Amino acid sequence: MNRVTPKLLESVRHQSVESKVVPSLERRRLRAYAVMLLADGAMFHLCFALAAMLWEGRWWEPRAMLAAQAMLPAYFTIALYNRTYGVRALGDWLFASRQAVGALLVSAALINFVGFYTKTNEDFSRASVTLGLLFTAILLVALRRVQAMVIARQWDGRVTNRLVIDDGGSSFPFDGADRILAADYNLDPASHDPFMLDRLGKLLRNQDQVVVSCPRERREDWAFLLKCAGVYGEIVSEPAHSLGAVGVHRYDELDRTTLVVSTGPLGLRARILKRAFDVVVAGSALLVLAPLLIVVAVLIKLEDRGPVLFIQRRLGRGNQFFDMFKFRSMREDKLDHTGERSAGREDDRVTRVGAFIRRTSIDELPQIINVLKGDMSIVGPRPHALGSRANNKYFWDIDRQYWQRHCLKPGLTGLAQVRGHRGATEHEKDLTDRLQSDLEYIAGWSLRRDIEIVLRTVRVLTHENAY
Known part of the structure; x- marks a missing residue:
């Protein structure tokens, strides 16, 4: 008889969630x-x-x-x-x-x-x-x-993807919408579990409108999660200031009222501009830097015959996991796939080639491929590994707003990085400084600012905290 393990359960949940992902319209x-x-x-x-x-x-x-x-x-x-x-x-x-x-x-x-x-x-x-x-x-x-x-x-008459999440609230018979039970996917809005947030992110992927029906005591948590996911979200509720509602939507045919609690940080025009900028810059960079990428790959291979790339699971848009590419800078037997230990000065895990490419930020260049794939953007909050900590605390335990930085795609560079907030996170302030810059960037996005950050990044490719 096969033993049911937490890992097996997570795999089954992952597969069932993937089957629920709807195509983008x-x-x-x-x-x-x-x-x-x-x-x-x-x-x-x-x-x-x-x-x-x-x-x-x-x-x-x-x-x-x-x-x-x-x-x-x-x-x-x-x-x-x-x-x-x-x-x-x-x-x-x-x-x-x-x-x-x-x-x-x-x-x-x-x-x-x-x-x-x-x-x-x-x-x-x-x-x-x-x-x-x-x-x-x-x-x-x-x-x-x-x-x-x-x-x-x-199109079967369907021009938008709409999802109703039933978490024990009043009924909401929304015609043309998909409907799921939060309990079926073990969705707890008060949880800080990254795997739960990844499941939720996949369920919300490509949804144009999300309506949550839940008890009063869970509305504030759901409002926060919808903001973090960067989707247009509504909660079936009476007006409540603590939810941070940005509008009210009346459904006269259903005799229901919802509070609009999130709209996503960027509109359609802004998303098109940002994606076009990403493709142009990443495509051009890949062509220009191809000789350098080849030379670095050869040097890494020659040093210890190990793999050229280090692929690590990171948190991306909507708190979903994605595989991020980097040049391998550490010995193969010392690789840290969860990111529980930050690299430090004179780190015994780092190879000779690795020390150079980390110091010059060359190890980050394979993320250009992530940008072209659509997992990342040229500019945005930097993605973190699941095990990242500050003062021996997970980032989300230090400040709950940490999840909100994932309403945009993560970036190859960002406002925090050009301000010098990079390197190891030994103290809680190391995380809160970055988080403040990330949230500031999200709130004030513009294409002009993206261009400015890219130009400023060139000046901080080498940095005293890059090791």
């Missing part, structure tokens, strides 16, 4: 927005060309096309502002039609207003412009209806 939505933008632009020109053909007897008549081209930028600006290309517009074709036609009418009025004051109205044929607007409005609505049919057929 964000890229699919972005593609749909792009297609609609292109289709609307093409349709504008087609409708005004057709109107000119019917009224003027000339296809692609210059005055009609000038009106379309003048109106199109205003239409796109208003449509992007009024959520014509938004999540709700994908799921509700009537809403999408109202917003699109509204944007069309406002842009037409705006161009007419400008034309009146610049005395250029006479350059346009009123009849052909009116026909063009009518045809455009009809096709805008028709296109939204066709889009809804395509989504219903190819």
Whole structure:
């Protein structure tokens, strides 16, 4: 009879959680927005060309096309502002039609207003412009209806991933949402167990909306975990100041009210900018540094014939585990996979090549691969090993906000590092200083700041605490 061990139980839980991970719909939505933008632009020109053909007897008549081209930028600006290309517009074709036609009418009025004051109205044929607007409005609505049919057929009508976590609270019959019981996955919001947080992180991965129903005494803990996970989270609850709610959401059809307690640190535009920056910088760095990476790999191999890379489990975004790559700097028989012992000066585990690459931060360069994989970012809070301690305490035991630093992807460098907070964490202040910088970075993210941190990192590649 096989013995059931904690390790076996954790393996079974891990497998069951992995089966619950849903595919991301964000890229699919972005593609749909792009297609609609292109289709609307093409349709504008087609409708005004057709109107000119019917009224003027000339296809692609210059005055009609000038009106379309003048109106199109205003239409796109208003449509992007009024959520014509938004999540709700994908799921509700009537809403999408109202917003699109509204944007069309406002842009037409705006161009007419400008034309009146610049005395250029006479350059346009009123009849052909009116026909063009009518045809455009009809096709805008028709296109939204066709889009809804395509989504219903190819996406099963699902434009967002929604999850309800039942932790013993009142019922919440949310149509179209997945539902799990917290007890089935041993989810305890008051726990500091990294394995539990990893399970929760996997369950929340790719979810666009998470609703938790729990007893009153557990709401504050769940609110904190949702903030740490960096997801849009709601808790079925009466208003409560201690939860730090950022909004209230009423579900009239369910006769329920939820508190919005987390929205994620970055919006869609910011995430796209940050990811584009990561890919460009990491891809360029990999090409430029390839000769150095090869030379270091050869030197490590020649010194003791051991593996070139050291792969260690670290805590990443949403408190999920990931495998982080480093050049191996310690003897193979002395590797510390849990990170319980921080490296110090004159560390007997470090090889000769390892001492040099640690001192110059070259050992961190393989993490460029982690960035390209999407596990890490160029700039962000540095990922820590599970066994990391300060003053013989685990980091999360020193300050509970430690988990909140994981609402963003970990970084190859970060604000804490360029401020000199690196090396061994012998005292609790070593951790709290880094944590303060990490939370400051998350609260004030900007692409400009990422660029500044990368430039400042070049000046601190060698550091008195790098050993």
